Amino acid sequence: xxxxxxxxFHKAYRGVVAVEGxxxxxxxxxxxxxxxxxxxxxxxxxxxxxxxxxxxxxxxxISGHDVHADPVTAKRHLAYVPDDPNLFxxxxxxxxxxxxxxxxxxxxxxxxxxxxxxxxxLVGKRDALAMELSRGMxxxxxxxxxxxxxxxxxxxxxxxxxxxxxxxxxxxxxxxTQADEGAAFVVSSHLLALVEDLCTHLLILHRGRRLxxxxxxxxxxxxxxxxxxxxxxxxxxxxxxxxxxxxxxxxS
Amino acid sequence: xxxxxPPGLRLLMLLQAKAVVxxxxxxxxxxxxxxxxxxxxxxxxxxxxPAIWMRGDAPPTDPHRVRLFMPLILLASCVTTLLTGxxxxxIAFTPAEVxxxxxxxxxxxxxxxYKLAKSAFAHGLMAAPMTLIFMRHGGSWIGVYLAIAFxxxxxxxLNMAVLLTAETVGKRxxxxxxxxxxxxxxxxxVWAFMIALARQxxxxxxxxxxFVESTxxxxxxxxxAPFAWTLTATGVGQLVLALAGxxxxxxxxxxxxxxxxxDYLEASIVAGRRAAERTRQRRSxxxxxxxxxxxxxxPMFPRLGGAGAMAWRQTxxxxxxxxxxLIVLLIxxxxxxxxxxxxxxxxxxxxxxxxxxLVAALAWATVFLSGTLRMDFRGxxxxxxxxxxxxxxxxxxxxxxxxxxxxxxxxxxxxxxxxLAVAFPVAAPWALAAIALAAPFNTVVIGVENLVFxxxxxxxxxxxxxxxxxxxxxxxxxxxxxxxxxxxxxAFGAGALALATSGRFALAAVAAISTLLVESLGIVALVxxxxxxxxxxxxxAA
Numbered sequence: 001x002x003x004x005x006x007x008x009f010h011k012a013y014r015g016v017v018a019v020e021g022x023x024x025x026x027x028x029x030x031x032x033x034x035x036x037x038x039x040x041x042x043x044x045x046x047x048x049x050x051x052x053x054x055x056x057x058x059x060x061x062i063s064g065h066d067v068h069a070d071p072v073t074a075k076r077h078l079a080y081v082p083d084d085p086n087l088f089x090x091x092x093x094x095x096x097x098x099x100x101x102x103x104x105x106x107x108x109x110x111x112x113x114x115x116x117x118x119x120x121x122l123v124g125k126r127d128a129l130a131m132e133l134s135r136g137m138x139x140x141x142x143x144x145x146x147x148x149x150x151x152x153x154x155x156x157x158x159x160x161x162x163x164x165x166x167x168x169x170x171x172x173x174x175x176x177t178q179a180d181e182g183a184a185f186v187v188s189s190h191l192l193a194l195v196e197d198l199c200t201h202l203l204i205l206h207r208g209r210r211l212x213x214x215x216x217x218x219x220x221x222x223x224x225x226x227x228x229x230x231x232x233x234x235x236x237x238x239x240x241x242x243x244x245x246x247x248x249x250x251x252s
Numbered sequence: 253x254x255x256x257x258p259p260g261l262r263l264l265m266l267l268q269a270k271a272v273v274x275x276x277x278x279x280x281x282x283x284x285x286x287x288x289x290x291x292x293x294x295x296x297x298x299x300x301x302p303a304i305w306m307r308g309d310a311p312p313t314d315p316h317r318v319r320l321f322m323p324l325i326l327l328a329s330c331v332t333t334l335l336t337g338x339x340x341x342x343i344a345f346t347p348a349e350v351x352x353x354x355x356x357x358x359x360x361x362x363x364x365x366y367k368l369a370k371s372a373f374a375h376g377l378m379a380a381p382m383t384l385i386f387m388r389h390g391g392s393w394i395g396v397y398l399a400i401a402f403x404x405x406x407x408x409x410l411n412m413a414v415l416l417t418a419e420t421v422g423k424r425x426x427x428x429x430x431x432x433x434x435x436x437x438x439x440x441x442v443w444a445f446m447i448a449l450a451r452q453x454x455x456x457x458x459x460x461x462x463f464v465e466s467t468x469x470x471x472x473x474x475x476x477a478p479f480a481w482t483l484t485a486t487g488v489g490q491l492v493l494a495l496a497g498x499x500x501x502x503x504x505x506x507x508x509x510x511x512x513x514x515d516y517l518e519a520s521i522v523a524g525r526r527a528a529e530r531t532r533q534r535r536s537x538x539x540x541x542x543x544x545x546x547x548x549x550x551p552m553f554p555r556l557g558g559a560g561a562m563a564w565r566q567t568x569x570x571x572x573x574x575x576x577x578l579i580v581l582l583i584x585x586x587x588x589x590x591x592x593x594x595x596x597x598x599x600x601x602x603x604x605x606x607x608x609x610l611v612a613a614l615a616w617a618t619v620f621l622s623g624t625l626r627m628d629f630r631g632x633x634x635x636x637x638x639x640x641x642x643x644x645x646x647x648x649x650x651x652x653x654x655x656x657x658x659x660x661x662x663x664x665x666x667x668x669x670x671x672l673a674v675a676f677p678v679a680a681p682w683a684l685a686a687i688a689l690a691a692p693f694n695t696v697v698i699g700v701e702n703l704v705f706x707x708x709x710x711x712x713x714x715x716x717x718x719x720x721x722x723x724x725x726x727x728x729x730x731x732x733x734x735x736x737x738x739x740x741x742x743a744f745g746a747g748a749l750a751l752a753t754s755g756r757f758a759l760a761a762v763a764a765i766s767t768l769l770v771e772s773l774g775i776v777a778l779v780x781x782x783x784x785x786x787x788x789x790x791x792x793a794a
Contacts, residue, residue, distance in 0.1 A: 050355040054515050072357045080355040086347035088264075090271030099267060103260025103356050145352070 003184040009058035033199030034188040040205040050080040079146035083157040087130035104149035116144040135162035196232040288723030315484035323476035342411035344523040375404040391486040399483035409505040419514035444469035558644025562652025566627040625657035685761040692768035699775030706782035743767040
């Protein structure tokens with residue numbers, strides 16, 4: 001069953017089009033890399049999928065539930081970690097996890113929460129206030145909160161920001177593990193090497209329109225004139241610099 | 253429709269309430285934390301104490317007057333909040349709430365319920381100390397407490413209802429509806445005002461009474477009347493009736509809010525962003541907004557070892573935020589200058605009572621502007637690491653950083669003192685001496701502000717319950733006042749000594765100015781030292 005289905009999604013802010021006619025879907029176990037230059041509409045797309053922004057037109061459904069028409073059910077299957085996540089400064093690390101468990105009506109969360117704290121090396125910070133955490137630790141806590149209720153769709157906006165090399169490695173591993181267990185990911189990042197390492201599929205946006213959507217392997221062949229062994233970086237710049245979104249849509 | 257918040261939201265409210273208590277007592281066991289907590293409690297006791305102990309001494313306010321004017325005050329509060337844009341807060345959630353709750357499996361109505369419940373808790377807490385202050389205007393403790401708590405809720409609910417209506421009907425229709433509503437309210441006010449004028453009493457209070465008691469005045473103020481009745485209720489029966497009126501008004505607003513079920517999430521994010529922007533502006537430049545002011549430009553100042561570039565940057569900040577600054581200065585000039593001119597007597601001198609008022613206004617403006625003109629280190633906390641790595645000497649950088657607020661403050665005082673000299677020719681020598689003293693005095697004041705900031709950099713208290721943060725602010729304020737008082741005392745002492753020994757006013761002024769000059773140089777050197785020892789990694793965001 002399709003976990004995420006975005007169909008003809010449009011979003012405009014006071015007449016300014018941020019995203020136009022975007023359609024794509026994500027299956028269980030897939031990791032979709034969301035790429036695009038600044039202002040391409042990546043964060044708007046993620047926020048609309050998370051049910052934070054209403055679409056101007058189009059439909060977004062998670063596990064068959066429309067995010068706008070039936071938001072509570074749709075959001076039960078979802079976790080969203082924004083770029084530079086904000087935490088409740090006066091709450092401790094453990095209280096964040098307790099709150100997330102309660103909001104998702106998890107009866108027994110302790111074992112899973114402790115395992116996550118262990119995995120992300122936050123055991124020693126269990127009783128620390130969020131305001132006392134470093135940038136990287138805050139990011140790790142936000143990820144722990146996202147994983148805790150085992151959602152089937154996880155949206156990550158620049159997930160590696162603030163993490164040290166070990167944190168990045170742990171994060172990559174955790175994404176792959178969760179995907180192996182059936183979770184679907186949408187990962188927005190400017191780190192092309194990370195996307196290349198992790199993602200099974202790509203969605204390239206430019207000025208709010210889709211330039212490419214499909215498996216990573218097909219991305220190179222979609223852009224005529226690119227050799228098969230070119231890096232994702234070459235592909236990205238070829239796709240977005242001087243790209244004609246309309247022509248690119250036909251290509252993908 | 254499901255209104256009751258799910259267990260997760262209930263737990264969040266509980267944890268946040270617990271956090272308020274924890275914030276108040278955290279670190280209280282340490283000497284420093286305990287001292288700040290003690291100081292905060294002492295100030296609170298000094299603030300509230302007189303209201304408790306002297307409640308029997310002060311004559312109670314006539315209940316009729318309270319019932320007459322409180323609805324008017326409430327109406328004014330609601331209208332002001334709606335017109336000034338601070339109504340945004342009614343639907344604004346904190347950044348953490350946006351990130352965690354907007355994508356969580358809770359309905360919009362449940363989120364609103366959560367927000368209202370949280371606000372009700374805050375209103376309940378705020379109403380407690382306010383009850384002590386307003387007690388003499390009311391009939392009973394419980395009546396005053398409930399009237400205040402419900403009045404705070406009324407302002408919030410009305411704003412929320414208006415904003416959610418705007419989201420539901422669309423911005424364009426909302427603008428039209430607002431025009432109709434404002435026009436209707438305006439017509440009522442004009443009608444009531446005409447009636448009041450017809451009485452021709454000449455007494456402002458009597459006219460206001462006539463305005464409030466007229467038919468259109470009663471119609472416009474009817475929704476606010478039960479709150480005044482609650483405040484002044486003396487018997488149980490009166491209180492129950494008044495509370496029923498309050499409940500009806502608040503219930504109607506709550507009903508509208510939940511019935512609309514507006515999709516407010518996007519508007520809420522925008523409101524939250526605006527609130528964050530306002531906070532950032534307050535931190536970096538006081539009340540000055542630089543939005544849309546990029547076109548106001550200035551040529552680069554002479555380099556002066558780097559000090560010129562620093563002063564240019566700060567002046568640009570002042571120029572781009574000049575709208576607010578000009579308004580303040582305009583109020584001072586329009587308010588003080590013509591008043592003095594009009595009140596000149598036959599001898600060409602203004603009324604002596606004005607002298608004290610003008611000096612007090614000058615002192616207040618100095619305190620206000622010195623705290624508000626943050627075009628120096630205080631407004632640059634987030635960019636201090638960048639300043640530290642600039643290839644200019646710390647002294648040049650310090651001078652450039654301090655120059656602009658000192659100059660603005662000195663110009664303002666110079667203008668006010670000149671007016672004083674013109675209005676009171678007798679006081680002209682004193683005014684001229686004060687003008688000469690202004691620049692070194694302002695260097696001391698702004699220097700002390702920056703010195704204390706660099707030694708103990710802090711933002712505002714981190715949230716409700718941060719009593720230690722409040723105590724810390726009080727301690728720092730006390731420290732600043734103490735240092736400025738000692739500096740001024742020494743200058744005054746030097747002047748007095750010179751006057752006593754020589755009997756010449758000019759010599760006394762020179763002695764005082766020289767002392768202040770030496771002190772100001774010392775303060776600038778101390779600010780430079782504090783800047784050099786400032787540790788960005790300990791005091792700025794990671």
